Amino acid sequence: MKYSVFSLLRNSLSGHKHWTPAWRNPEPRKDYDIIIVGGGGHGLSTAYYLAKEHKLTNVAVLEKGWLGSGNIGRNTTIIRSNYMLPGNNPFYEWSMKLWEGLEQDFNFNAMVSQRGVLNLFHTDPQRDAFARRGNAMRIDGVDAELLDREAVREMVPFLDFDNARFPVKGGLLQRRGGTVRHDAVAWGYARGADSRGVDIIQNCEVTGMRIENGRVKGVETSKGYIGCRKLGLAAAGNSSEVAAMAGMKLPIESHVLQAFVSEGLKPYIDQVVTFGAGHFYVSQSDKGGLVFGGDLDGYNSYARRGNLPMVEHVIEAGVAMIPGLARVRVLRSWGGIMDMSMDGSPIIDKTHIEGLYLNTGWCYGGFKATPASGWCFAHTIAKNEPHKLNAAYRLDRFRRGYMIDEKGQGATPNLH
Amino acid sequence: MLIKCPHCGSRPSEEFTYLGDASVKRPGSTDPSTMDQWFDYVYLRDNRKGRMHEYWHHSGGCRSWLVVDRDTLTHEIFGSMTARDWAKRQGAGS
Incomplete structure (x- = not known):
C-alpha cells in the first residue's frame, strides 16, 4: 500500500480498519x-x-x-554534514542529500526537519578553527555560515552569553542540518x-x-x-x-553514551545547539521535550545504561549554557552502546x-x-x-x- | 561505580581516569619485524563483553595507576590492584 493523503482519507472513512502491516514477519x-x-x-x-x-x-x-x-x-x-577531513565530508554530505529526498524515496513520513545545527565557540582560536572547518565544508559544497555573537543572540537569545568560563563569541551554523524522527x-x-x-x-x-x-x-x-x-x-x-x-x-571498543529528554515544554529551541566546550547539545522534539546529551561515560561498557557522574556533568553543562533550564525536569535518561573506532x-x-x-x-x-x-x-x-x-x-x-x-x-x- | 583504591579505599569512579584494556602487551622490541605486534598493541582490542582487567588512574586522588577487575555488562567491580602488582603478576605468568 502506498501511503498518501488519499490512502489516509480512504482509511479514515472506513474507520481505520483496513490498514495492512507495514512489513511481514516471515520465518x-x-x-x-x-x-x-x-x-x-x-x-x-x-x-x-x-x-x-x-x-x-x-x-x-x-x-x-x-x-x-x-x-x-x-x-x-x-543530522548534519559538518565534517572537515577528506574522506568524511563527501560521505556525510551524500548522507545529507539522501535525507533530503528520503521521505519521497521510501514513502514514509520520517519528519525530516532541517532546522539548522549551530555549534558555539568561545575564544578567538576556536573561532579560527570553526572558520577553517566551515571553509573546508564549503569547498566540498556543504553549506556553512560563521555567525558572530549578535547573530547568535538573535537566534538563541536565552544562552548565557557572558558566562565567566565560556562566553559565547559566535557559532558555526549549518542550516541544512536538523533532526529526523x-x-x-x-x-x-x-x-x-x-x-x-x-x-x-x-x-x-x-x-x-x-x-x-x-x-x-x-x-x-x-x-x-x-x-x-x-x-x-x-x-x-x-x-x-x-x-x-x-x-x-x-x-573497536564498545562504550556507553547517555541521552536525556525533559518534560514537554512550549516551543523554545528551534535549532540544534551544541556547546562542545562544555559537552552538551540540545534540540526540542515536536512533542516539546528537550532532547539532550553530552559525552561518553568513558569506560568500556555493554550495559546500555550509564552512571550518575555523567548525568550530573551533562546537566551542569546544560545549565551553564542555558541558565533557564535550571528548573526544567528531566523525564528520562538512557544509554546506548557505541562502536568506538580507533x-x-x-x-x-x-x-x-x-x-x-x-x-x-x-x-x-x-x-x-x-x-x-x-x-x-x-x-x-x-x-x-x-x-x-x-x-x-x-x-x-x-x-x-x-x-x-x-x-x-x-x-x-x-x-x- | 565505586572503585577500591589500595591506598585510598573505596572511592567514586569520577575521581578516576580510564585508560582501557590492561591485557594488551607492549612489544619489547622496536625492530620493524615486530610491526604486527605493534599494530595489535596500538589498535586491536578484544573488547570483552563481561569481566575484564583495565587500567584506571586515580587522577583525582593518590595518582596511582590501578588495574581494576570489572564486568562491562553489569558494571560490577570485583577487585583492584596497583599497576605495579599487575605487571609483576603478568611477568610471573609469562
Missing part, C-alpha cells in the same frame, strides 16, 4: 544470497538499497531483538525493503558463522542454520562480538574472508550516516568493492597509517 528460509546481521538503521538501509539500487532481493536481515531496538531508537536524532527511519527502511522482497527476521540472534576455505557459507542462529553467499555485519556496539565469530579482532571514523569494507563485509565504527555519529552507510555498504556488497564515497573507510587503514582522525586524539576510542 527464515534455508538459504539466501545475502544476509545482513543487525536490523537497526544501517542494516535495514543496507537491505533497502540492495533491493532498490542493485535489484538484489534474495536478502535477509537478522535482528536479535525487535526491529530498531538498538541505537536507531536510542539516539538524539540529529529516528524510529520512523527504521520503519521506513524496513517497509521499503520488505515490500521489495527482503525478509526481515526479528528475534533471531546470530550465534556462529560457518566459514570454509576462507569463504562464508552461512550463519548459525537461534532459529537454526541459514546459508548465504554474502554476509554483511552491521552490529554496531556488538560488532566485536560478531566479528569474533569469524576469528577477527577489530580496532580514529573516530567508521569502517565500511570487505574483509580478508571472501563474502564477509563489515560495517562498524560509527562512534556516536551513526544516526546521521544511516542513509549513506546503507547506500555505500549495499554497493560494497553488491559490487564486491567499495564505492568511492566509502573508499577511505577501509579496515586496513590503521595498519597502513591512513587514519581519519577528525578530532586529532589518536588511538583512544573513549576520547573521540
